[in-house]
Amino acid sequence: MVNVPAIEKHIEVTGLRLSYGMKEVLHGISFDIRRHEILGVIGPAQSGKTSLLRCINRTIEFTPGTHVSGTITVDGEDVRKVRDVYALRRKIGMVAPLPVGLPLSIRENVALAPRSAGLTRKGDLDAIVEQCLRQAALWDEVKDRLDSLGTKLSGGQQQRLTIARALSHQPEILCLDEFSIAIDPVTTMRIEEVLKELRHHMTIILVTNLTQQARRLADRTMFLWKGEIVELDTTDVIFSAKPTDPRTRDYVEGVFG
Amino acid sequence: MTEPNSATPAPPAFAVRAAKRAAWAVVGEKILEALVYLCGFSAIVFVLGIFLFVFKEAFPILANDNFSLTQFLFSPEWYPTSEVNKRYGVFAMIAGTCSVTVLAMVIAVPFGLGAAIYISEFCGHKTREILKIVIEFLAAVPSVVWGFIGLTVMSRLIVQYTGAPVGVNMLNGGIILALMCVPIIVSISEDALKAVPDSYREAAIALGVTRWQLVWRVLLPAAKNGLLAAVLLGVGRGVGETMAVLMATGHAVHIPNSVFDSVRTLTANIASELGEAPAGSDHYRVLFLIGVLLFTLTFAVNLIADTIVRGIRRK
Numbered sequence: 001m002v003n004v005p006a007i008e009k010h011i012e013v014t015g016l017r018l019s020y021g022m023k024e025v026l027h028g029i030s031f032d033i034r035r036h037e038i039l040g041v042i043g044p045a046q047s048g049k050t051s052l053l054r055c056i057n058r059t060i061e062f063t064p065g066t067h068v069s070g071t072i073t074v075d076g077e078d079v080r081k082v083r084d085v086y087a088l089r090r091k092i093g094m095v096a097p098l099p100v101g102l103p104l105s106i107r108e109n110v111a112l113a114p115r116s117a118g119l120t121r122k123g124d125l126d127a128i129v130e131q132c133l134r135q136a137a138l139w140d141e142v143k144d145r146l147d148s149l150g151t152k153l154s155g156g157q158q159q160r161l162t163i164a165r166a167l168s169h170q171p172e173i174l175c176l177d178e179f180s181i182a183i184d185p186v187t188t189m190r191i192e193e194v195l196k197e198l199r200h201h202m203t204i205i206l207v208t209n210l211t212q213q214a215r216r217l218a219d220r221t222m223f224l225w226k227g228e229i230v231e232l233d234t235t236d237v238i239f240s241a242k243p244t245d246p247r248t249r250d251y252v253e254g255v256f257g
Numbered sequence: 258m259t260e261p262n263s264a265t266p267a268p269p270a271f272a273v274r275a276a277k278r279a280a281w282a283v284v285g286e287k288i289l290e291a292l293v294y295l296c297g298f299s300a301i302v303f304v305l306g307i308f309l310f311v312f313k314e315a316f317p318i319l320a321n322d323n324f325s326l327t328q329f330l331f332s333p334e335w336y337p338t339s340e341v342n343k344r345y346g347v348f349a350m351i352a353g354t355c356s357v358t359v360l361a362m363v364i365a366v367p368f369g370l371g372a373a374i375y376i377s378e379f380c381g382h383k384t385r386e387i388l389k390i391v392i393e394f395l396a397a398v399p400s401v402v403w404g405f406i407g408l409t410v411m412s413r414l415i416v417q418y419t420g421a422p423v424g425v426n427m428l429n430g431g432i433i434l435a436l437m438c439v440p441i442i443v444s445i446s447e448d449a450l451k452a453v454p455d456s457y458r459e460a461a462i463a464l465g466v467t468r469w470q471l472v473w474r475v476l477l478p479a480a481k482n483g484l485l486a487a488v489l490l491g492v493g494r495g496v497g498e499t500m501a502v503l504m505a506t507g508h509a510v511h512i513p514n515s516v517f518d519s520v521r522t523l524t525a526n527i528a529s530e531l532g533e534a535p536a537g538s539d540h541y542r543v544l545f546l547i548g549v550l551l552f553t554l555t556f557a558v559n560l561i562a563d564t565i566v567r568g569i570r571r572k
Binding site for chain 1: 362382459460461462463464472476479
């Protein structure tokens with residue numbers, strides 16, 4: 001692995017505005033995400049966290065009536081001007097809040113992305129499948145039934161399958177959108193351990209409703225509220241007794257009203 | 258809890274409570290339940306009733322010494338009105354029905370599925386609405402009109418472009434039947450694709466798959482039960498359709514050698530001859546036996562479909 005300076009910007013968001021029809025949900029936010037950091041994103045419901053992630057990998061385009069302005073660059077490249085949007089999406093792993101096991105076998109769920117990217121040798125695919133399932137702490141539970149349907153797994157297992165799938169195309173950026181709401185605490189902690197390992201290889205955006213999860217994992221934490229950034233600072237500052245904005249403290253302490 | 262805790266007061270009772278259910282409500286519910294039961298079972302009663310009636314009309318011929326079931330099923334010779342030697346072999350018509358249906362499916366399935374995929378995944382909102390209306394309109398064209406088109410327009414085109422001696426043949430019947438099946442296949446397949454949750458699409462798209470890979474690797478496997486149902490309903494229509502194939506296929510009792518041969522289907526044969534066969538005669542009874550055969554054929558198709566669908570589900 002190349003040794004990169006810690007302040008290298010991996011993603012830069014400048015003046016990002018997003019509206020669904022007439023309703024603006026992101027009001028021109030600007031921030032950047034450094035390479036190989038875990039950025040925690042916290043904030044109450046409807047604050048635009050998920051929309052922000054969907055802007056980064058451009059799946060927002062599939063919702064009719066959206067309007068995006070401002071720029072997001074990944075590796076210095078404007079995501080809305082990239083020539084190969086599929087290659088961009090392969091750079092970004094995305095885990096949705098609710099598990100989405102595709103109606104394929106467990107093996108095919110994980111092999112879908114590399115196969116679609118052109119990898120066809122069975123040996124290579126099997127190796128990726130095993131590695132990703134191990135990383136998602138699922139391998140031991142499913143190694144004997146890789147060919148049964150992914151949708152037959154329990155909710156928590158499916159969520160880990162989704163994580164394995166998001167890792168399958170070896171993304172540089174991993175977006176986790178409240179990944180733990182369908183998983184039990186023990187598995188959550190196992191995956192958190194995995195994330196601590198993964199951060200050496202990729203940039204992680206961790207959207208979470210569990211403020212303590214951000215506190216455990218994130219290097220920096222952003223508090224997003226009603227489409228605006230209230231505060232973005234190192235996690236230590238955000239969770240300290242005196243963050244810059246008093247609203248941050250209120251939210252973190254749970255007295256936000 | 259056995260011990261009531263005196264420290265915590267009982268929660269306040271609701272001001273309004275539901276009254277005890279009246280006797281008529283209880284009885285009414287029982288009656289409704291019985292009615293729904295009856296509706297459900299009536300389907301079975303009707304199917305059995307139809308089968309029994311058709312079978313009852315056909316049965317005496319099976320007991321007749323001059324009639325052989327083997328000959329009926331495997332002989333291509335159909336001479337029901339011969340003066341000296343009546344022969345009732347429907348093999349040519351089985352071949353006719355099967356060949357026309359298969360040909361129709363070969364044309365209709367790719368077209369139907371393709372159209373459904375386009376409408377559900379690729380086209381814009383406005384195009385979709387227009388296409389759906391047009392397709393519904395196609396489904397509403399009466400079969401006799403289709404037969405008419407086959408007899409006039411299509412047969413002329415076939416003679417003109419292929420050089421076939423007659424335009425009413427298996428190809429004509431196959432194309433007309435395909436055109437009739439396409440709307441059914443399209444609308445049911447489109448429903449099946451629509452029923453695939455959007456979360457699947459979003460998840461796959463986020464993995465960097467292209468639209469085609471999404472359709473091919475995710476949506477088709479996800480919707481396969483519905484798509485299979487669509488195709489089989491098309492087959493059902495193909496086997497059962499009468500008027501259009503009667504007019505378009507040429508109606509010759511003949512095992513086809515090529516798509517330009519005229520054929521006769523089981524259904525068309527019943528429709529054209531039942532009016533002329535004296536009630537109770539052997540001919541009349543054989544026609545009913547053909548009905549039983551058709552019944553068995555469609556039953557077999559449905560059974561196979563059901564088995565396949567179950568097999569897919571179990572996996």
